Amino acid sequence: MEQPLDLVVRAERAVVDGAERPAAVGVRDGEVVAIGPVDADWSAAEDVRLAQDEVLLPGMVDTHVHVNEPGRTHWEGFETATRAALKGGTTTIVDMPLNSLPPTTTVEALDIKRAAADGECFVDVGFWGGAVPGNLEDLLPLHDEGVFGFKCFLIDSGVPEFPPLFPAELDQYLRRTALIGALMIVHAEDAGSVTEATGSTYEGFVASRPDASEVTAIERVIDAVRRSGGRAHILHLSSAQALPAIRAAKAEGLPITVETCPHYLSFAAETIADGSTTHKCCPPIRSDVNRTRLWEAIADGTIDCVVSDHSPCTTDLKTPDFGTAWGGVASVQLALSAVWTEAARRGHTLADVTRWMSERPAALVGLESKGAIGVGRHADLVAFAPEESFVVEAARLEHKNKVTAYEGVTLTGVARRTWLRGVLATTERPLGRLLRRGDS
Template sequence: MTARPPAVPEATEYDLVVRSRRTVTSGGERAAAVAVRGGRIAALHGYTAPLTAAEDVDLRDLALLPGLVDTHVHVNEPGRTHWEGFATATRAAAAGGVTMIVDMPLNALPPTVDVPALDAKLNAAAGRCHVDVAFWGGAVPGNVKDLRPLHDRGVLGFKCFLSPSGVDEFPPLRPHEVRRAMEEIAAFDGLLLVHAEDPALLGDPGGPTYRHFLDSRPGAAERSAVEQVIALARETGARTHVLHISSADCLEPLAAAQADGVPVTAETCPHYLTLTAEEVPERDTSYKCCPPIRSAANRDRLWDGLARGVLSCVVSDHSPSTADLKVPDFAAAWGGVASLQVGLAAVWTEASRRGHGLADVARWMAAGPAALAGLPGKGAIEPGADADLVAFDPGAAVPVEAGRLHHRNPVTPYHGRTLRGAVLTTWLRGRPADGEPHGEFVFGER
């Protein structure tokens, strides 16, 4: 990157101009100068346009991406801040080109299942965020009465589990409870997010290896749960989003439901698109997550579902823990992958190998999640949007060292891998996001 002084310093028109011959907009890559004023994108000009600005940055042939939006992040604060907290998670996000996260209602203590719990989370996060943060609420047994108050306070939607969540304070919903939550959420046009695995088809790993663990959570459990969710969404009309699809067997019922107009969408995650069961080291439980990483053939089918639009988002499901909980036994270890900082590079590494471009990645990791969460000012380089921008070197080789990542605990399955693509600078509303935290809370419009 090179910086050029403004042509007329005493008559500054913009706060910041960022130029790139590879500016990624919703229409694809183009040469452009992105002009920023007051934290928003004021205009897109030609790459060589003579503009006056307090700062003018020329990326030349490096790419300029919209800031990524990650709608699936477990920050865990308050209560389990030793697993992850707002300061560390959002610093990792900024370093990875993510300028907006939406925090999951678990594994914080208390979980975000009522307004007082949301207030506790806001107090814990205040002044600590390096990127903008919004919040999901939780749908658990007995809290239907709390859903509308949480919605009115600005949570973007509600997450539930159909199978045990892994923490006792966030129990799953039974089918009749899912229906009741959907009816309530549909009444105020909210959004329900579902961890979809059918508990009747889940088993005990029965042994310590990855194969034991994988066999205990078959793709059939995901498909069965997805089919149940689709039927309830069709019946109630509730907008419904299926989280972290790992089994490609779910694509057929999802595609059919979407074609029928059922209001159901779905996401997948970098680890399902880049890692495979065949390569999981025998005792490396950093790979353990629920649902599990599956075969290379399954991975290929997920990419096809993403290309066809059946899957509309790629988000991290960043779910870290302390290293001692990742004991070298797949039956007992905590299930969660830590990848917030490396998700963009991981997806770009595999996407570019498969012939996809940066515009595809931006659609999956910025525009798609922003649309899901109802965040019209995020996830795009266009006039009026927040000036959330990422300078990205798509050709750089980046070795991953867990101890050098910014999330709290140095555990990730990407340790030792070399990924393609480096984030050079992240701007949050026109300001670099690598200094003092200036992230803001974002609430849903009511």
């Protein structure tokens, strides 16, 4: 090594090139510049050797986080959301365009959001734009300003300032995103298949948002992609009944990608207690058999990635009535541990989890500098203890509101130390940067 390094991290176990092996990772100016044998004879200002029970991972990339600032900062906020992400081993998030006021549907709103985030972030943060009726002409200016794509709903979003697109509008907006080379990400539930939920029974809530609501909406998205030439990403897939249509679309060569979330992989409807609205999300957590089929679809590549869909709220909004409670699971701090806990039980590896939660989300949004430990990539690194277990206590989480579906659940896997661009990141000093599409 001709020039001294800023940092060397040595690990008997590191996930590099899609596999786990011993490695030393050399860092200079925030980037990985060398990967060699664990005892490589390199000189560095700081030389760190991981403990025997730790594995070196790339930082997770979570492309589905509702930060809610500005406007609903009492629900979350950039400081608390990114502190929570950091504690959980996530080094990059992409913020959703709704639940903040104003929603990110214009360049002016994007500027307001960036101003709120500036200097407050403990991890790197990018932004999605919104696609709502009436803002078709805002898509290109938002795209030029560096949003990572556009989110739309096919059903009521839960907040009045972010209305859904009707089917004809979906086609129109996909033609526009195809023209400008942008990605459309879709909350795919069909309003005509959904009924109003009332009462405290979880069974009743699931019945109000049946599998058919997802299947119908996803088939509509596939048809719209075929007609328009646009690219679409299906958000938070819950129903395994939609998998045949997704597999057929991919086999046809349509540009369709799909995500699911830790709560769909961790919980089963049969075990959710009545009144436990911390588990309420839309679409809902479904049966144990359904969960197994989702895991199979992750393993075979039908589902591309796993992201948190962190959607927090204040405690009072989680009423015991599934009809009135806010729908969302707060989990950005727990996502990696939750997925690893269940993945390990099912025979998957840390290399698998890294592919689903880091490499593929980074590729989805075009962040070539993120998603893996590789020469030329950002030195976003995590010392992860895969065998250390803990019981989730909501009160100890960094989330602003101490509400989570994982309360009392034993999870395995702890992010002990995290480096952001080669600098040890802590919750004492925000090191995160604001990202734009195309950033290297």
